[in-house]
Amino acid sequence: MATGTLLATAACSGGSDSPGTASGTASTVAERPPAAQSTTPSSTPGGELTKAGARSALITESDLEDDWNPVKDPSTWRDSLLLGDVDAAKFLTGKSDAQDCKRLMDSLYDETLLGSPSGASAATGFEQGDSRLYYQVAAYEKADLDQSMEWLKSLPSACDEFTLTGGDHGDRTVQVVERTLPGESEARQGLTVSVKGTSDGDPVTLTLDVAAVQVGANAITVTNGGLDGADHDSTDAAVSQGTPRLTEVLAGGTPKPTPSGAG
Template sequence: MTTPRPNVRTLRAAAARASAPHPAARPARVLAAALATGTLLLTAACSGGDAGPAAGPATATTVAERPLAAQTTTPPSTPSASPTSNLTGTGARNALITEADIEDAWTQAKDPRSWRDSLLIGQVDAAVFLDGRADADVCQRLVDSLYDETLLGRPSGASALTGFQEGDSRLLHQVAAYRKADLDKSMQWLGSLPDTCDQFTLTGSDGGDGGERTVQVVEAPLPEEGDARQGLTVTVKGTSGGGPVTLTLDVAAVQVGADAITVTNGGLDGADHDTTRAAVEQGTQRLMEVLAGRTPQPTPSGVE
């Protein structure tokens, strides 16, 4: 059987069809490109439209500006980052300063909790305040807390107290654990006192010989210790024993996370500011050693 010769026109048409691009190829490439573009647009939308660089590790400034994000993404790595305290009773006692920390002629007292100065007993006169009762209550809290050693409020955990005497001057040092949120508020309250309570009057018959006493509150510098700190010098002028007297107290508080130290130092002979600063510096360092798991010098005897 003789095979027919292919038609030349037919062969050329077949060859042309074989060399032409497949009809579906271009739509497939277009679809892939569209999907890729859509993915990029979706990713950009999810990023919040931030035109700046990608955020790096949180810094102190970032944490301060965005505390909620920091709390949910950054685990606490230092004692100051923890909202609760791990301070134990033994640790609090170990963190107390000793006579060697403040030098001079200070001697340790046997019962510092019995110290109370009657010049601090009285009611704040609200009449001298622009905001009346509200400001008077702030200043009343100050004199009451100086009287009963609750400058930062009542501790929520472990606490320890020691005291020293030199002539008519007395120095109290307390180490205590608090709820951090409460401690933060107490530190803010202390910082407001030089403005709110710069000068006011105490009335009542219990303070000194009775009558009015003038109280002044000024800010006092402290060493750069701890997470936050506040220093005050408080003077109370009144009468005692029939004559004029002036009680001068240095008041200092240093916060380390949910823990803090407080120092009050002074008396009718005035307050030695260098001693206050030494107590703050040494007391903070001892507390930080305890929180880091180390033991400072042995606890002195007689502390509470």
């Protein structure tokens, strides 16, 4: 994405794993079967998350605020502003914190915030102007997920502000700030990550909301933002609408589709 088009330009500069544009008019992944078509639960109470259950737990544009539109394949989204090496010399605690910050930037680039799922997963994406929202539901190894959530909680302190070097955009200043997510019962962590650098010689700031909600050995992850900033209300809506959907699926139910305009 350049100044006028967020991740689209960056996708072109992201290399061979960043094919073309990701926009479309519908998301086949995001579609959920109506409750009337389901004769058995998506997953049994206490059982593992199934592929059908993960799809059923996804939100749609009706769950979000404003005018978000679904895209066909959000897995192709990449932003080269996130690529580079962390300047470890400026860290008081040295290489350990620098490695954590590098892991954060890499995971934001390839949408592996909590690591690779060990079980079923489904993802969908939406765009609004130059901003994009990526939403994933996935099952993980419980111990690995616990560690990933603790790692996320450490980042506002460990990473705070650092310099990203190299790549196609030179030196960039990155700030990591904690933000509160709606809800209280499940383990959750929110961040806002801003990357200040240049694109095509012009100064730009990429701002991303990052959210993770853990439900047992399963989790929701949200990445939302762009060069025009992050819409915090949409991030909160995704968490507020998506968490009970996943909880219902894990209890053996099939959430009803959200009525249009009820986000």
